Amino acid sequence: MPESSWTEVVGVIAHDLKTPITSVKGYLELIEQVGELNERQQQFSERALNSLKHMEQLVGLLLELSWIDADRPLQCDDCDVAALLTRVVSVLEDMAARREVTCHLEIEPHLGVIPAEGRRLEQAILNLVNNAIKYNRQGGEVWVTAKKSESHVHLTIRDTGVGIAPEDQPYIFDRFYRVRSHSHEHIEGTGLGLSIVKAVIEKHGGTINLESALGEGTTFFVTLPRARGASCE
Ligand SMILES: Nc1ncnc2c1ncn2[C@@H]1O[C@H](COP(=O)(O)OP(=O)(O)OP(=O)(O)O)[C@@H](O)[C@H]1O
Ligand SMILES: [Mg+2]
Incomplete structure (x- = not known):
């Protein structure tokens, strides 16, 4: 695959990952509001949320990389x-x-x-x-x-x-x-x-x-x- 299409694929995948990540994050935050969680449930939900935030950061990095490689003008x-x-x-x-x-x-x-x-x-x-x-x-x-x-x-x-x-x-x-x-x-x-x-x-x-x-x-x-x-x- 030529390098430019590879960068585009990475960009599209990273962009599409944002929707499910936002959705899962929203539901995890909702779980905490539905009712009192016991200590283990609280711990698991916090871990899941932290991992998701990490995934969100990685997707952000991939989007930046694909933007850099695409060499588009800046919106100044x-x-x-x-x-x-x-x-x-x-x-x-x-x-x-x-x-x-x-x-x-x-x-x-x-x-x-x-x-x-x-x-x-x-x-x-x-x-x-x-x-x-x-x-x-x-x-x-x-x-x-x-x-x-x-x-x-x-x-x-x-x-x-x-x-x-x-x-x-x-x-x-x-x-x-x-x-x-x-x-x-x-x-x-x-x-x-x-x-x-x-x-x-x-x-x-x-x-x-x-x-x-x-x-x-x-x-x-x-x-x-x-x-x-x-x-x-
Ligand atoms: N202010 C700093 N003091 C000491 N070492 C640094 C500093 N900034 C960067 N480094 C070193 O340079 C490396 C590259 O930094 P870079 O910010 O690219 O990556 P990272 O911090 O490891 O990961 P990321 O920023 O992607 O989460 C780091 O792993 C670290 O070893
Ligand atoms: Mg760093």
Whole structure:
């Protein structure tokens, strides 16, 4: 099968999976409302719901991959970067609290808007901040900063986590690449997140780089153009 039709098949399957997933999720949530569950029933229903949420995330990743490979233009709008970052940090607040990680947001005043497909860009930044929390230590910190130059908006996502060894850094944006070391061992993931982040940022005409020191932490540097580029429809 040629690669383009393979990507289309993956896209269609992933898209069609969304309907049954939403339906099962709805029924599981309804079960909890119908009447009091005993402890085991409660436990089973929670497990089923968690697995389903995981499946939902995987389907989301597949849809992003098939969108990237299809190389379609972006549906750009004016995207308020400060509002986007504030939403990302607030969505991840609970996850950070569970891991006792503190998130700081430092946004230059009057940062303004950039041309972007807001939903995809937000998901990409969410992935970076999610990693910064997930690969952090208990009691660790995350700083998200944003400022602008004449031509670009510059974002940094810095953490005090486990860090990435120099020999892993060249592969970190490859599809399915995950660091195999003791410090990353028990942390779940598919290894797809950063490959999608990089593709989405580059599609916007931006760049992403990192600096990292083992045991000290990692900083991702993202630049995004403030002017409308060719990849916007
Ligand atoms: N902030 C970080 N600190 C330390 N290691 C990181 C960080 N971000 C990413 N990594 C390493 O890079 C690998 C690739 O990251 P990526 O986000 O692509 O995948 P993942 O987090 O494993 O899975 P997914 O994001 O798809 O759930 C991770 O498995 C992890 O080893
Ligand atoms: Mg990730």
